[in-house]
Amino acid sequence: MKFAIERADLVKAVSQAQSVVERRNTIPILANVLIETTPEGVSFRATDLDTEIVYLTNAQVERPGATTVSASMLNDIARKLPDGALVQLDLDPNSGRLSVLAGRSNFSLATLPREDFPVMSSSEYPANFSAPAVVLRRLFDKSKFAISNEETRYYLNGVYMHVAQGEEGPSLRCVATDGHRLARIDAPLPDGAAEMPGVIVPRKTVTELRKLLDDDATPIAVSVSETKVRFATPTITLTSKVIDGTFPDYSRVIPAGNTRKLEVDAGDFAKAVDRVATVSSERSRAVKLSLDEDRLVLSVNAPDSGAAEEELPVAYADEPLEIGFNAKYLHEIAGQIDRENAVFLFNGSGDAALIREGGDTTAVYVVMPMRV
Incomplete structure (x- = not known):
């Protein structure tokens, strides 16, 4: 694998991907980011087994391939490189080390095999719809403050996204509560969302999702199944397991x-x-x-x-x-x-x-x- 990438693109890709990596984990491969060349450029993938993020960016690919390298180390290197630098990443097939070159800077990083990296299994999503970033941002931003921190009531550790009958008609609704306060936010129901199962989106996923929602002009493709939820833009795909539990009947309170x-x-x-x-x-x-x-x-x-x-x-x-x-x-x-x-x-x-x-x-x- 060998490709060249703009320093700004590398910083954005690695910082997005490594944000889901847990600082402390007992499985070494989970501290790494999977770098793969694709027909569209290069993808950077990271996971904690519950959440997975894939960032696709432009690059000049000279030799296709894939490897995994420490996410935090590559992120630190990319941030410290000079602005405007063209960064070359080159995997040595003999030593298995990844060279990162930019100007007079040269780093040689240890890698782990691509085959050891756990990729979240794809699943069928019965509900697929698109929603403007500004709509999803309002739904989650206004509800997430009420998410519970109490681990014993794990089913409250996220935002309950579901279809409901609002005062202005069928709605896409987000609800969060910790038993002391509650937030219930409605938005018009997007086409294709009517059959969506109600899911509890975990706190960490809500935090990561916020980073996808800054550009109001970007439509967000949302896919929902009983066990997973996926949010995607043309460059970033965030996939997450949902909380396996039953959200309480909030209407009673x-x-x-x-x-x-x-x-x-x-x-x-x-x-x-x-x-x-x-x-x-x-x-x-x-x-x-x-x-x-x-x-x-x-x-x-x-x-x-x-x-x-x-x-x-x-x-x-x-x-x-x-x-x-x-x-x-x-x-x-x-x-x-x-x-x-x-x-x-x-x-x-x-x-x-x-x-x-x-x-x-x-x-x-x-x-x-x-x-x-």
């Missing part, structure tokens, strides 16, 4: 009878929560919302460290209410709201609050109260 309505500037609210939470203890981080006519007082009382209070002008015309929430949860939800106003719907001080983005019904958040 979304309150339907909350009638006390608070409307507040989302940016002002997020900043006020952040300010008053400064004095709260890290363990509880509880903030109290005291509501009266067109008036909201945010307060924190932490006996060990101090107290804080801030008043905000709001639109509120119901009975006075005092209710407490985890400040971090409130701040994170407020940070998701793109529209100017956040709408809170309350029932009582012991009941979950429903939060929406203005009049938009396609983004719904739920947060459980705390005693204050």
Whole structure:
């Protein structure tokens, strides 16, 4: 195998591929990236056995072939090479070492056989559809903050992507919850997605997927089966196993009878929560919302460290209410709201609050109260 590649293309390819490689693993081949020449150029493939990423890039191929080399080492070398360099990768068939040459720099790297590299088996995908990057980015960005970190409830360690009946018709829906807060985001159902099985996309896959969604002009090809999900652009293919579990019936925790309505500037609210939470203890981080006519007082009382209070002008015309929430949860939800106003719907001080983005019904958040 021998080919030449622009340094910028090499950096992009190796950094994308090696991001799925686990820093610590007991199988040496999993620390490597598989480099293969193809009719279209060169592909860089990496996997942790649950997630696989393949990056295809242009290169001047002189001799076809394939090998595997340390992903982190090749990434470090590529980043440290001078800008604009043309990098030549040459596999010596006798020694099995990979030479990396750029200008006066010359590296000789150990390799492992291509045959030892585990390639994720291809499977039939009953559902195949295309969605704009901006749509998928909204679905996952607005829901991923609520993914649970609790390993015992592994079925909550991802985003539940499925087809649902939204308020504006059939929708592609993403839901995440950790039992304390919940995010439910809808988008119009793409053609071909109606028969898609509901799948729980793991946290790591959601993080890797975000890197594919920066270019709004790029359509993302999505393929879904009962056990795998695949997201692909013309240059990158991300394949992942889905979490083998049943996502809970989240509709039961979304309150339907909350009638006390608070409307507040989302940016002002997020900043006020952040300010008053400064004095709260890290363990509880509880903030109290005291509501009266067109008036909201945010307060924190932490006996060990101090107290804080801030008043905000709001639109509120119901009975006075005092209710407490985890400040971090409130701040994170407020940070998701793109529209100017956040709408809170309350029932009582012991009941979950429903939060929406203005009049938009396609983004719904739920947060459980705390005693204050």
